[in-house]
Amino acid sequence: MRAVVTKEAGGPEVLTVEEVETPTPRRGQLLIEVVAAGVNRADVLQRQGHYPPPPGESPIIGLEVAGHVAAVGEDVTGWSVGDPCVALLAGGGYAEFVVVDAGQVAPPPDGVDLVEAAGIMEVAATVVSNMDVVGLQPGETLLVHGGTGGIGMFAIQYAKALGCRVATTAGSPEKLALCRELGADIALDYHDDWVAELKEATDGHGADVILDIMGAKYLGSNVRSLARLGRLVIIGMQGGVKGELNINALLTKSATVTATSLRFRPVPEKAAIVARVASQIWPLIASGDIRTAHQTRFPLAEVRAAHEQLTGGSNIGKIVLTF
Structure with a gap:
């Protein structure tokens, strides 16, 4: 099978497409023939050598795919060869075939084709699971950074569906307008003093919950932005x-x-998250209450260009590789 191989850490130039052995599903696993794979910031970190896969997982980059079931491992029920599916992975997504525990696989949302579906699972699972961790409640204020990325676009709409007030940051008037279109109540330019502007917009309250993709750079500003009993969750x-x-x-x-x-x-936790996403988020997508993010698509052979697009600063929404 064709797969993206990285023999050393570095820039996009270390990504090469080569022939590798097709994996075989073990007990409890499915083999998926990949139609498209989502491209995520974690993939860039892995390429750079900062985010290795968990022990025993594929060294091939890629955390989410959509495709069809190609083979069913022992003790797996409810799936047949040819079934369309989406999967949350710990690795292996940038390849024509991938194996994954069956609990981390779900049918795609109704009315969503497989290429579009390839960019949904990782962001949905990330946002939903983290909002569960911090206990986001209706009526609270959520601040999400990077409002026009895949995570940000989903988080804005999900929090609004929960009945929350949403603030977000972005870097241009066009991106801020998109955030408002998605439902953001407060759109802040991160080039400005967004901490002060958030305080002013919330009458001094601040954010009850902050979903942060930036890490160290925003740590102090995030803490200053928190309300009393506020919760900051760092995911990037x-x-x-x-x-x-x-x-x-x-x-x-x-x-x-x-x-x-x-x-x-652990796999059981990820399986529970995938099941929750399929049961509670897919209906919101099917009804139009949550819109899927705009996609930029690259064929597998142009994986280097896909990574350059993601890190270039101008990308909006999700990037997917197509097979």
Whole structure:
């Protein structure tokens, strides 16, 4: 099968398409013939050598795919060869075939074709699971950074569906307008003093919950932006891995800072998240209450260009590789 191989860490130039052995499903697994694979920030980190896969998982990059069941492992029920599906992976997505535990596989949302569906599972699972971790409640204010990325676009709409007030950051008037179109109540230009502007827009309250993709760069600003009993959940490291934490600022607000990685959760946890996404999020997509993100599509052979697009700063929505 064709797959994207990285023999060393580095820039997009280390990504090459080569022939590798097709995997075989073990007990409890499915083999999926991939139609399209989502491209995510975590993929860039893995390419750079900063985010290796969990032990025993495929070294091939890729955390989500859509395709058809190609083979069914022992003790798997409910799936047949040829069934359309989407899957949440710990690795292996940039390939024509991938194996995954059956619990991490779901049918695609009604009315969504497989290429479009390839860019949904990872963002949906990430947002839903993290909002569960921090207990986002109706009426609370959520601040999500990167409002026009895949995570941001989904989080805005999901929080609105929950009955929350949503604030978001983005870097241009066009992107801020898109955030408002998606339902954001407060759209902040991250080139400005967004901490002060958030406080003003919320009458001094701040954010009850912050979903952060930046990491170290925004740590101090995020803590200052939290409301009393606020919760900051860090899911990305685009702004670095080491920051300075003002513990007194947390103490005075009785606030919480946590960080999670969906990739390293145990299989049963990921299976439960996938099931929750399929049962609660797919109907919202089918009804139009949550719109899927705009996609930029690249054929597998142009995987380097896909990574350049993601890191270039101008991308809106999701990037997918097509097979």
